[in-house]
Amino acid sequence: MNASKMKAALTLAAMSASNVALAAGGDLGQVDKQPTNWVAISMFAVFVLATLWITKWAAARTRSASDFYTAGGGITGFQNGLAIAGDYMSAASFLGISAMVMSSGFDGIIYSVGFLVGWPIITFLMAERLRNLGKFTFADVAGYRFQQTPIRAFAASGTLVVVAFYLIAQMVGAGALIKLLFGLEYWIAVVIVGGLMMVYVLFGGMTATTWVQIIKACLLLAGVTFMAFMVLANYGFSPEALFAKGVEVKTQLAAAAAATPEEAAGAAGKGLSIMGPGGFIKDPISAISFGMALMFGTAGLPHILMRFFTVPNAKEARKSVFWATTWIGYFYILIFIIGFGAITMVLTNPEMADAGTIKGGAGAANMAAVLVAKMVGGNVFFGFISAVAFATILAVVAGLTLSGASAVSHDLYATVLKKGQADSASELKVSRITTVALGVIAVLLGIAFEKQNVAFMVSLAFAIAASANFPVLILSLLWKDCTTRGAVIGGFLGLVSSVALTVVSPSVWEATLGNPAGSAWFPYTSPALFSMAIAFAGIWFFSITDRSAQAAKERGAFKAQQVRAETGLGASKSSGH
Template identity: 45%
Template sequence: MIQLFGVALFVAIVALTMYITYWASRRVRGTSEFYAAGRSLTGWQNGLAIAGDYLSAASFLGIAGLVALNGYDGFMYAVGWLMGYVVVLYLVAEPLRNSGKYTLADVLSYRLQPVPTRLAAALVTLTISTFYMVAQMVGAGGIIQLLVGIPYEWAVVIIGVLMIVYVVFGGMIATSWVQIVKAVLLMAGTILIVLLVGARFGFNPSNLFAAVAQAHGVEFLQPGKLYQNPIDLVSLGIALILGTAGLPHILIRFYTVPTAQEARKSVVWAMAIIGVFYLLITFVGFGAMVLVGPDRIRAADKGGNMAAPLLAEVLGGGPGTIGGELFMSAIAAISFATIVAVVAGLVLAASGAFAHDIYTNVIKRGAVDERKQFVVARVTALVVGAVAIAIGILAKGQNVAYLVALAFAVAASANLPAILFSLYWKRFNTAGAVSGMIVGAATAVTLVMIGPSVMGKDALFPLANPGIVSVPAGFLTAFLVTLLTPAEADKATKFDELAVRAHTGLGAEQ
């Protein structure tokens, strides 16, 4: 019965998103619409889209499972993701919107040598997008298989085909509205679960926490259950808080609004939505701990990813009831929409990195007309989507959860130093930007590969999260190489132009 309900809700969501793509495809006439939705979104619309892009399956299913199995420490993971937007709001959003056009590399190449800068930025973008995408695809295949009964391979193919259709035909317009719809569905589903959990405990959080302490011990309400090494926790926090400001699929969203003021409004809306969501998901996790129980959650999925759907089943009436199966199916459908929306954003970022940065501005040195770049962008999105499907199928059964944290670490170690120094340091040069991005990314990837997430007990690096080493390495490399290499005198005036443009909006595309 649950599979019947699940299939029906899946079909409804697919039909809705296909209609959005059809509507958007009639408005995509060139690269501006494809990459940046024609700068047509308002602040609140883009804020919802950012939330839809940011709140992945790791947030909805993963955080609920972490809280359900580990208590307080699971909530600490969510805090890092939310606080990242403080950095975005105060340091990145407005100057990025005013300084760039379609991709992160547009900002860096404005005042630095374009070819090496664009190439390095594009390669980092593709690296981050790949790590993030593989984690989403593998998680999606496993979760959809558990919830609906679709074989893993077909689940990956269905999600991959849908994201290709969204991006190739609807571009950023379709992707944005799919993310907006997903954000609304996700918030509605989460709020409903929390209200039903609240009703079980008299709408008093103290009663819920007392039940947790009574059933499972007070240690679940205290730190130390999951993160026993405080240095590793600090390292994770550094990557999550600073990494958000360097994620390509989030940063390109600021090009979809007409002004810097709307970009700021986007971040405020996104912070409000994401903050409320992470507060609510904590109660979902603790509710699952009490009403479902850690043993049953682990039996369904060792990582705890089934905590929220199993809680929905209990709240709807329990296993075997129509209400329980229908509510669980609804949460499964929302999980599906969550994954597809996030992956579509990643495909769009990867497509822009290759088509706009590498092909148009590195290989062709800008000598590509609008129509040709538009065609290349669509073909690139198709290829990226096909590669994501293949990798997702090949990685079946692999534990790739660490790849999301690795994507944040690479973003914080490689992209953020280049962005901040480019915007705020006049002496900064191309050698510093390129070397900082390469060293930051390489350090983060290498430390994870030789760390406990990959090598287990034989790890050569003791921390699962490399941020505490890789982020300073990226900043320090960019800083020292800049000081040790000649200043680019011909680029000095460009910094002054960038500063005026970044902080006033003068010269930015309207």
């Protein structure tokens, strides 16, 4: 694949929000199958056996719905912080952001900054209130003083749409990664991920999912620390020397690819451009909209919000956000170093790259970080990082599935259908049936979308979370005049508009559906700026025009909600209700 095509694929991947690289392009599923890597497979087998043992241990402790959804509220702030970081440090962040730094230099860190900026919002506005008001899902919080049936229906819809798009992208990413690294067929890899994920969630619930995330986060942090240390060691531990070498390599590649004397003369400028912004998103509206999706989407992701119900009290919730922010920030700094390591070590290695393009077929650019691991640690460390990257997907998929299952069993079945009268055993049964259904659907869609571009699915997941879940959650917590009618209508307006605008944006209308360039109805890469505005305006308008007796009752209940949210009075230690 020539340099221009690689750049186009990576730019399209940039529209993805969290799972940037594993969604990088329609031909990601077509990466070349490599010889079977037995070191990677054996290490992966050790990890799987260890996590299955954890699941067996967790299954013995999972007796109630509270145990299944929230680990009985028995996870400490430090443990939960590591687990949240594990959710966030997906294989896509590891592979994707490093690939983008390799491609575009400094600008690749826009994702790291965007994701991190979302955490202060959660820390100061939401974490404590979530823990004090919630039980199992974010709908418990959003609907604390509202009519349960409509608000739960909306919350479950938003959750399931976000989870579905995330799951498909994870499955396609897992299949492509294993096809590239382990030599297995694509569909076999997808079935393995789906099967293991169902085992984790069905038997271990949140306890197993949390401990798998913690172990994976520790392994990944150890791996990237070693990689960054070895990369910097080559340059006397001087980041300045590393960056200077990166500029030199990019300048040489630009000169080698030049077709005219004018292009050759501009090669130095192209090399130096990797140290400046503007490579991904060039117009201000797209930049603001994309930034809003990254920032506020974090505060609306159901599988992240669900983690605040696993700690015993609000103090531990705050502590978990502090530790999560610490580990995620540390991880992203190292990823930046590894990305420049890919420029200076991988792109200059004729066995791994040809004319600035990583060998191995379409989508191989996403393997930049793994190839850095091979150069600094040999085949054994290469196998270790490969196994950790794959195990990362397993853990993230398990967390997503658990949040989807809880939306169906707790929000729809127990609260809407059974009017809060469902017993714990029947709720748990519905949750496990939903887990199997979600697992089967994820496997089938993962196989069906093998050759499809899934970048828009992940960006859509963040845009939906920012446009539907976040406005409803934040206004129900902080605005006394918010009513059921406003929250449900405004929330659905945000949900529908974010999906619709993404479908008619260039990333889907042109790149995925194959329509001619310039024909997209919506010109920007992310809909968040517009769909969030629609959601907030809808919630405000339909709330202030609601003069019903029910609305008056909901406004009157705000003071009691505020006391509970701020003090925790009435929140039980283990479940929040």
